Amino acid sequence: MTTVVPASPRKDRRSRGARRTAVAWLFLAPFTLVFLLYTAVPTVAALGFSLTDLRGMDLRHPFAVDLVGFDNYLRLFRDDSFLRDLLNTGLFVAVGVPLTMGIGLALALAVNSGIRRLRGVFRTVFFAPVVTNIVAVALIWQYAFHANGTVNEVFGAVGLAGPNWLDDPDLAMPVVILLGIWRNFGYAMVLFLAGLQAVPREVYEAAAIDGAGRWRQLRHITLPLLLPTTLVVTVLLTVFYLQVFDEPYLLTNGGPLGSTESVALYTYRQFGAGEFGVSSAASFVTLLLIGLVSVVQFRLLRPRT
């Protein structure tokens, strides 16, 4: 069915290619539009904003905005509350990531260890917190952890006076981290389960024939083969936790005395106060931290072969 018109075949192919490209980008148009408006432009703009003294009230008068170089960044690192929030966020990551992963891995191993009954039920239960609305959960935790709440009822039952968890600067952070762990361990578990199911059964059978017990199999087969999954889970959880906002905002609003305020919460507060430049600088610090930590983790955990 070749055309009889003596058009050069190359030109014909090129115009068909151009047509195909136009059609494809038409298909991609809605996504591309949203991407440009809400990812591409904002990423560049965030860096730009962070170098200016842009304030909320300037939105109507863009020409009143001046370049201030790295002043916003200097201001951040001279601000004690920002430094405190950096430390808080670091604590959230340092405690939250290993615990979330440990629980997720342990449960994945348990659920995957050949139990047949209730297996689906366990998976559903452990994954439910991941999809549960955080505002609802935070309200429940406030109800449970207030001075006379359901948690302290347990302390009362054994004759102890429970503390006022969320109003105690030393105890609020552990509760906020616990909420983060509760909300995310099921996510780690599901990723580990996927990793476990990729390990071929024959490997275990061979090991069992060689006389390797459960513990040896775990140490020498399962865990090494899970290394790529572990890497992914570590990076993902670290990226989540470096941006932690919902948990401290909803449970304690950063208090008491700023003891649970995270960098994301700081960013939001600066934004709320109209300090768009400072806020953007703080977000950019988060972005740099995320990039840095991800690169380091990829280096450290990459399979050495």
Next chain:
Amino acid sequence: MTDVATLKKPESKSAGTATITDPIAVRPRSVARPLLYSALVLCALLTLLPFLWVISGSLRSLDEIRSDPGAWLPHHVTLDNFTRLFATEGFGRFLVNSIVVATIVVLGNIVAASAAGYALAKLDFAGKRIAFGAVMAALMVPFTAVFVPQFVITVDLGLADTLTGIALPAMALPLSVFIMRQYALSIPDELLEAARIDGAGEFRIFFRIFLPLAGPAVATVTIMSFLFSWNNFIWPLIVAQSTSSYTLPVGLAATSQAAAHVTDYGLMLAGAIVVMLPVLVLFLFLQRHFVRGIAGTGMR
């Protein structure tokens, strides 16, 4: 094989017998199994505690929570909190707003993601790598890093404090595009090629052949974008400035924070149930979509 292994392990005492007896039968399953189940059941109960608290708390009367705040179970079950909740000023509005935003987001994702995913998987065109790079970039750029310019753009578009402004950035989630692309890759090229030879245009192929086959992916995209929209908190919090555009989570959080230390827990817990119920019900019945959508890409 066995010889090599036993040579490597001089510390295993009865290497000889291990090769004879069935290694699986040797294991003391009878002890380990109940232990494993008990541990799992204990963990499951701990995980479910907040759900127990919210159900029991929401069924207790105002007076009962005041006089005995820590009780685990209601003395008298009452639906009073729910009646009061639906009579609360603004609550109906928040609920409707959440539903409207979720509907816009879901429809947007079905259209934008199925088209983009199809193009990325099945069409050859200039800039394909860039387009896929954009999807990956959108998956990875952290929200914290971009929300200030996002807000400024929303203001510039005249969409501040509107439901459209809340919905727009979520109308073409990279996760949805990714799910659609992965699914489209699994559809054999021959099917589309046959239609192409018959002279069907790309749009016809997309609507007549691809979409009818993409049911499972459309379902996953619907569920994931609904989940995202319904549970999204920080963006609606930023965009909505008056109670008339609050979504349910924002309205609930604002109500409880305004009340500070005199929180009406019964009312709040009833609200919590209404917020979490739709997603949990969907999750119970359509679990595999959630797991596929969330574990497949690393996004919530």
